Amino acid sequence: MELIEAVEGNTRFFIPGQDEDSAFPPGTAPVFYNRRMELNRDATVLLLQVLHPSDYIDTMGATGARGLRIAQECGITVTINDRDPRAVDLIQKNIALLNLENVTVTKSDVNVLLSGHRFDAVDLDPFGTPAPFIDSAIRSARHFLMVTATDTAPLCGAHKKAGMRRYFAQPLNNEYHRETGLRTLLGFVVREALKYDIGLVPQFCFAHEHFVRLHLHVRRGAPAAERTLSSIGYILQCPKCPSRSEQHGMLPQPAVCEYCGAPFIPIGPLWLGTIQSDTLLDAMVEKIPQLPLGSSRELVTLLTLCRNELPTAGFYDYHQLARRERRSPPPMEELLGRIHAMGFPATRCHYLGTGLKTTTPLPLLLEAVKGD
Numbered sequence: 001m002e003l004i005e006a007v008e009g010n011t012r013f014f015i016p017g018q019d020e021d022s023a024f025p026p027g028t029a030p031v032f033y034n035r036r037m038e039l040n041r042d043a044t045v046l047l048l049q050v051l052h053p054s055d056y057i058d059t060m061g062a063t064g065a066r067g068l069r070i071a072q073e074c075g076i077t078v079t080i081n082d083r084d085p086r087a088v089d090l091i092q093k094n095i096a097l098l099n100l101e102n103v104t105v106t107k108s109d110v111n112v113l114l115s116g117h118r119f120d121a122v123d124l125d126p127f128g129t130p131a132p133f134i135d136s137a138i139r140s141a142r143h144f145l146m147v148t149a150t151d152t153a154p155l156c157g158a159h160k161k162a163g164m165r166r167y168f169a170q171p172l173n174n175e176y177h178r179e180t181g182l183r184t185l186l187g188f189v190v191r192e193a194l195k196y197d198i199g200l201v202p203q204f205c206f207a208h209e210h211f212v213r214l215h216l217h218v219r220r221g222a223p224a225a226e227r228t229l230s231s232i233g234y235i236l237q238c239p240k241c242p243s244r245s246e247q248h249g250m251l252p253q254p255a256v257c258e259y260c261g262a263p264f265i266p267i268g269p270l271w272l273g274t275i276q277s278d279t280l281l282d283a284m285v286e287k288i289p290q291l292p293l294g295s296s297r298e299l300v301t302l303l304t305l306c307r308n309e310l311p312t313a314g315f316y317d318y319h320q321l322a323r324r325e326r327r328s329p330p331p332m333e334e335l336l337g338r339i340h341a342m343g344f345p346a347t348r349c350h351y352l353g354t355g356l357k358t359t360t361p362l363p364l365l366l367e368a369v370k371g372d
Contacts, residue, residue, distance in 0.1 A: 001030055001086065003093075008038055008065060009045060010292050011072045013094040015063050031087045032062040032127060039295040039302075040148060040213055041066045044123065046291060046299065047204060047215055048074045050283045053121035053144055057081065059110045059133070060126055064091035071103045073291070081106045081113055114140035124148065130185075131166045134192045138218070145200065147189060147214040155181035155212065172237060172267045175317040178207045178351040180235060180267055183313055185212050187270035190228055199224030204284070205275040206306055207351055217277075231273045235314050236264035242321060243362050246272050246313050259362060274311040281307040305350035310357040319354045321369045329354070330371060338368040 002017035016029035026034040048056065048070055055077040058067030064087075067080035080091050080103060088107045095103050106113060114122065114136035121144040122137045124130045129151040130137075137145060149155060154163035157173035157180070164170060167188040171180060182205060193200050201217040233248035238257035245264070247253060252266035285303050288296050322329035330338075332348065339346035339360055346358035358365060 001090070003090075006033070006035075006065070008041060008294060009069055009073050011065075011069045012097065013063060013065055013068050014090060014097065015065075016090070031084070031090050033065060036209065037211070039208060039298055040125075040211065041069060042293040042295045042299060043204070043206075043213065043302075044146065045069050045073050046284050046287060046293065047280075048076060048121070049287055049291065050280060051121075051144060051203075052076070055079070055119055056121040056123065057114075057119040057140075058123050058125070059114065059137070060124070061091050061105075062087050064094050064105075066123065066125065067091075067103065068094055068098060068100070071100050072098055075102070077102050079104045079106060079119065081108055081110065083107060083109055111136040118142055120144065121146065126150075129154070129166050131188065134189055138189075138193045138196065138198060141218050143218055144203075145189070145214075145216045145218055147185070147216070148211055149185050150211045152178075152181055152207075152210060152212065155184050157181075169269055170267060172265060174237060175320050176314045176351070176355070179314055179349070180270060182207045182212045182214075182275070183270040183272070184268070186214055186275065187232055187268065189214065189216070190232065190271060191269070193218075194225050194229055197222045197225045199226075199228035201228070201277075202271070202275040203277045203280050204303075204306070206302060208302070231271055232269050233272045234266040234268035234270065235272075236266055238262050239265055241362070242316060242324070244314055248272060270313070272313045276306050276311075278307060302350055305348055309347045309349045310345055310359070312357050312359065315349045315351060315355040315357045316365070317352060317354050318356045318369055321366060325366055325370050327370050329369070332356075335368060338371065339365070342368065 003014040006015045015033040016031050018025040019028040022028045057079040061080035061082040064080045067078045071078040120142045122141040123146040125148040130147050153159045156177035157171035169184045199219040204215040234252045237244045240260045240262045243257045255264045319329045336346050344360040349355040349357050
């Protein structure tokens, strides 16, 4: 295996050579490493600098990049696991390169390992869906659970049947599908936890490029589970106009659009309500200048957008609203000003540059878009 050196943060490690002319270079190497996921790993390092778990497991280590960085840059006791012997050999080479003494390497099936051991922070970052590993991860995690999903097509409704099989939910491929994908994943993870009387509290959840990332606080006991259950529900979307509403509960109740009378289409079950901890995001932003993160600028932008966006479950693509009204879309800041002048809240969102979160009734929102 040809090895080359990579650097993220202040951590050096070996990665296999890749065919850079390939449509997907990470897929050409014997051990997986995706440079485009550096922001994901930077976010984990930043988060754990604030949360300080007592120990952490990178369940699917591959090159070990994420776990190595947590050990090196956060000083946390780390376990890095992978069932591929080639990955285990490479991880051990990287540990020797860094002379780390706070890292343990295991070669095990993820579900077997997590079913037999407890860790303060459990991190799932598979290639594709995390669904087969959620149950064991919940049972293993003492305080923190982190989940990445890269199967955005099933989550967002483009591959609807696959989404229904994996996440026991009905997705819908609409203009705000990136958010419903995140909330569908979160709703699935939450429902898997409830059967153990475990509640989950979102800390920092976001969608970026080709992945969705959840950072969750684990709280045990029936009261915590009941509080979590109260945030499960559906988005009801009109099939004929942009109108939508939120409905709490495990089963959707029939409803019709108040503007055009069409029966609403239920999306879910999924997570309704906030997906961020404002206190945590503030602390992360404050910490960024102290860390040598390659994606510092992007993280500041992402965290600021996440911190400020309304907790509504869904957003409008205001360019699509303008197209519907046969108008040119106004600048975002101008539109936000018009909505605020009407007395309603409105913010940008991190999912899409033209995404708008607001509780403005649809007729007034369309008036704001038109500027009449």
